Amino acid sequence: MVLVKINISPDTILVGIGVSSGIGIGQSHLLNRSRMVAIERRLQSEEDVEAEVKTFLAAIAHSKKQLDEIKDRADSSALADHLYIIDTHKLILEDQMLIDETIGWIRQELLNAEGALQRTLNKFNEVFAGIQDEYLRERRSDVASVGDRVLRSLLGITQQALTDIDGKAVVVAHDLSPADTMQIDKQKIVGFVTDVGGRTSHTAILARSLGIPAVVGLEKATSLIPANVPIIIDGDEGTIILNPSQETFREYLDKKQQFGYCEQQLKDSANLAAKTRDGRQVALRANIEILDELGPAQEYGAEGCGLVRSEFLFMNRSVPPDEEEQCAFYREIAIRMAPHPVTIRTLDVGGDKFVADICLQNETNPAMGLRAIRFSLKEQLLFKTQLKAILRASTFGDVRLMFPMISGVAEVRQCRQLLNEVQVELDAKQIAYDPQIQVGIMIETPAAAFIAEQLAKEVDFFSIGTNDLIQYCLAIDRSNEHVAYLYQPLHPAVLRAIKAICDGAAKANISVAMCGEMAGDPVYTLALLGLGVTEFSMNATSIPRVKRILRLATVRDGRRLSRLILKFTTATEVADFLDNEMRSRFPTAF
Numbered sequence: 001m002v003l004v005k006i007n008i009s010p011d012t013i014l015v016g017i018g019v020s021s022g023i024g025i026g027q028s029h030l031l032n033r034s035r036m037v038a039i040e041r042r043l044q045s046e047e048d049v050e051a052e053v054k055t056f057l058a059a060i061a062h063s064k065k066q067l068d069e070i071k072d073r074a075d076s077s078a079l080a081d082h083l084y085i086i087d088t089h090k091l092i093l094e095d096q097m098l099i100d101e102t103i104g105w106i107r108q109e110l111l112n113a114e115g116a117l118q119r120t121l122n123k124f125n126e127v128f129a130g131i132q133d134e135y136l137r138e139r140r141s142d143v144a145s146v147g148d149r150v151l152r153s154l155l156g157i158t159q160q161a162l163t164d165i166d167g168k169a170v171v172v173a174h175d176l177s178p179a180d181t182m183q184i185d186k187q188k189i190v191g192f193v194t195d196v197g198g199r200t201s202h203t204a205i206l207a208r209s210l211g212i213p214a215v216v217g218l219e220k221a222t223s224l225i226p227a228n229v230p231i232i233i234d235g236d237e238g239t240i241i242l243n244p245s246q247e248t249f250r251e252y253l254d255k256k257q258q259f260g261y262c263e264q265q266l267k268d269s270a271n272l273a274a275k276t277r278d279g280r281q282v283a284l285r286a287n288i289e290i291l292d293e294l295g296p297a298q299e300y301g302a303e304g305c306g307l308v309r310s311e312f313l314f315m316n317r318s319v320p321p322d323e324e325e326q327c328a329f330y331r332e333i334a335i336r337m338a339p340h341p342v343t344i345r346t347l348d349v350g351g352d353k354f355v356a357d358i359c360l361q362n363e364t365n366p367a368m369g370l371r372a373i374r375f376s377l378k379e380q381l382l383f384k385t386q387l388k389a390i391l392r393a394s395t396f397g398d399v400r401l402m403f404p405m406i407s408g409v410a411e412v413r414q415c416r417q418l419l420n421e422v423q424v425e426l427d428a429k430q431i432a433y434d435p436q437i438q439v440g441i442m443i444e445t446p447a448a449a450f451i452a453e454q455l456a457k458e459v460d461f462f463s464i465g466t467n468d469l470i471q472y473c474l475a476i477d478r479s480n481e482h483v484a485y486l487y488q489p490l491h492p493a494v495l496r497a498i499k500a501i502c503d504g505a506a507k508a509n510i511s512v513a514m515c516g517e518m519a520g521d522p523v524y525t526l527a528l529l530g531l532g533v534t535e536f537s538m539n540a541t542s543i544p545r546v547k548r549i550l551r552l553a554t555v556r557d558g559r560r561l562s563r564l565i566l567k568f569t570t571a572t573e574v575a576d577f578l579d580n581e582m583r584s585r586f587p588t589a590f
Contacts, residue, residue, distance in 0.1 A: 280555045
């Protein structure tokens with residue numbers, strides 16, 4: 001985050017992370033959503049201990065009732081497709097690990113309920129912080145949100161509801177929970193900004209579904225922004241403007257009007273083909289992890305799922321899901337997305353503990369250690385169970401199988417050997433599966449990019465996972481705030497890696513998908529098409545905008561653009577050029 005100015009003079013600008021598009025103009029409304037701080041207190045008697053356990057369980061029950069009420073109010077709203085988020089929060093409240101761990105602290109350490117819960121939440125937070133996948137790591141905000149709700153109940157604190165806010169307000173808060181966001185009335189709240197947060201949090205997803213502009217990650221917004229000052233929020237640029245001048249005000253009123261017109265056009269074209277002007281059909285698919293995301297994916301025009309994350313099946317449980325449970329999950333996706341393809345990624349866990357039975361030893365650098373396909377090849381029984389489940393589901397639709405974080409040909413061959421063994425077992429039991437199932441790999445390491453030509457001879461497709469490819473190419477830990485600024489998708493090394501991957505795939509005549517964050521950013525679409533990417537998989541809400549670019553462009557345009565950007569020597573040069581080029585060429589798509 002870059003702070004341009006901090007004085008509240010006319011046109012003071014603060015810059016954060018834009019997570020939901022649009023322009024909002026209103027008065028700042030400060031909302032107290034600071035994290036709860038629990039103070040530990042020692043209990044004096046056995047009676048106190050049991051009373052504290054009862055108090056804790058009552059707070060859990062009270063919190064569940066609050067969530068039920070929020071869900072009831074939201075049931076008929078535009079957020080109906082996202083009610084699973086409330087259900088997810090209820091499941092967190094019912095999580096036996098959370099309950100048992102907290103009660104354990106109360107009984108064994110004689111802690112008060114607030115202190116015991118805080119210790120449990122701290123432990124959960126440490127586990128989530130170690131997860132490399134950004135999407136999964138952001139789920140810690142859900143646990144924190146639920147924890148705050150229970151702590152408030154224990155402390156007897158009542159929050160100001162968003163439904164109480166009047167006028168055209170831009171809400172300024174340390175954080176907003178998904179439950180908060182579900183209560184937003186668009187007639188009163190025209191946008192929100194927060195100190196913390198990321199693009200893949202449930203709060204950000206809900207903001208996009210509501211169509212309300214949002215900027216997060218401002219770090220000190222709540223301490224810098226006074227109450228009741230005029231404020232403009234630009235969700236596309238990730239900026240807010242305090243005390244806008246008359247000239248700025250008029251500029252953003254025009255921008256707001258243009259944005260509304262473009263959004264309507266995008267919605268109208270959601271179901272049109274993603275075909276370039278020169279006739280190239282490009283597949284646009286959705287990344288999903290739970291069944292409730294299938295409806296929105298279809299609504300936004302996804303032609304299948306380019307990345308089904310299977311990790312959620314394995315999280316927060318004492319034993320891994322069995323073959324039947326996994327098969328039912330994959331089968332449901334295959335049926336509902338038919339006739340479009342569904343690409344299922346096998347388990348991609350790192351040094352974090354998802355399931356008690358498959359806990360990994362602590363590693364100094366888990367991102368570089370026993371994770372993804374390396375873990376599956378070590379835990380072969382678990383791996384083969386998942387392969388069987390995926391194969392069985394393959395008779396219900398166009399199911400594709402994908403191995404994550406491949407770094408060499410030997411790994412692919414070992415995976416295929418285990419896949420063959422599983423197929424022999426299913427044959428022996430006369431269990432049906434698709435013998436021609438497409439097998440692909442995720443290209444996420446520089447090693448895989450260097451030998452793309454060799455790897456392409458071993459598989460049916462590639463899928464570029466840009467989030468990891470970028471951090472490994474540039475040796476950047478994205479979660480480290482001190483070096484996060486070096487995470488540059490348009491770094492010349494990254495662009496050359498993508499080019500090498502696409503060239504290697506082209507020689508073997510296999511497709512190249514992209515399922516990382518880059519795939520959903522319309523600024524990159526044309527350049528990626530020119531580099532050779534043939535399929536894009538992304539957050540469903542990004543599909544209409546990327547489709548708009550494709551329908552207005554030609555493959556020749558893309559190739560010309562990709563040749564130009566490969567000549568630049570710094571990421572900043574590429575970014576400036578590409579941003580100007582795309583916005584001038586496709587003004588109605590941004």
